[in-house]
Amino acid sequence: MLLKGRNLIQPEDFSVKEIDQILELSQKIIDNPSKYSRVCEGKLLATLFYEPSTRTRLSFESAMCRLGGSVVGFSEPNSSSVTKGESLGDTIRTVACYADTIVMRHPISGSAAEAASYSEVPFINAGDGGNQHPTQTLTDLLTIKSLKGSLENHTIGLCGDLKNGRTVHSLVKAMARYKGTKFVFISPDELKMPEYIKETIQEQGHAYYETNNLDEVIGNLDILYMTRVQRERFENQAEYERLKDCYILNNVKLQRAQKDMLVMHPLPRVNEIDVDVDGDERAVYFKQAKYGMFVRMALIMKLLGVKEAQISLEEKMLECV
Secondary structure (H helix, E strand, O other), X not given: OOOOOOOEOOHHHOOHHHHHXXXXXXXXXXXXXXXXXXXXXXXXXXXXXXXXXXXXXXHHHHHHHHOOOXXXXXXXHHHOHHHHOOOHHHHHHHHHOOOOXXXXXXXXXXXXXXXXXXXXXXXXXXXXXXXXXXXXXXXXXXXXXXXXXXXXXXXXXXXXXXXXXXHHHHHHHHHOOOOOOEEEEEOOHHHOOOHHHHHHHHHOOOEEEEEOOHHHHHHHOOXXXXXXXXXXXXXXXXXXXXXXXXXXXXXXXXXXXOOOOEEEOOOOOOOOEOHHHHHOXXXXXXXXXXXXXXXXXXXXXHHHOOOHHHHHHHHHHHHHO
């Protein structure tokens, strides 16, 4: 179950045991971050972001820096040779000459798989259009496991733009691999979960329920995963304006929820979670953002083949200095 040299395009690229290994290493890093502060010295991470990003890009860059490595790349395509007409394949081939690992976000679904086919170093999908966002899924799994103690036997409600939300697509497919998961999909008809995702759930023997009424189901949820209606995925902006505020979670709605329900969100939020909710102990989306850095530290270590034995040896060498 070695992950060295592997790519991560979608959560299914790793087995459940391999994901659990990443989550276990993430927790070790959380517990003792200084132990891992030099394990990637001399290694270089390239971040290629063809779409805007705050948390994903900065958490990857912070992760590599906290491991002792370095970062190169671009935060928007206009600062690269893309503006000159360079193809995706040529960009990836070139960057692979310089970096030990590549992270890419791109607006076109399927671009990550294409890019990975050109890369000679481990490639990580940081989001490809409305398709997949596997490292956000690792972040979500770490959040749930850390705060709930287990990834099994939860009822998880996903609310908002389920049609275009790559984070919910990846999370549902990942959570369907754990026993006892029940799904509740909360969205307007125009933004329902795609059929292929629902088919995946059924094939793996899980139950799901669809509704457009958050109030109807919030009291039955262990986890409520809110999402924003994504302006950038709409060609018709009038339709976006009509749907953008279809769900707003506030303290009144939370009164119906279980006392230990988690409120999660991949961020950024717009209006779908009232700022008054931030003070509720069930609101964990900023913890979730921090967990993202730790899980990406673990992922980078795994793909580069950094082992626990190597860390112990380095510690012993430092003790002898």
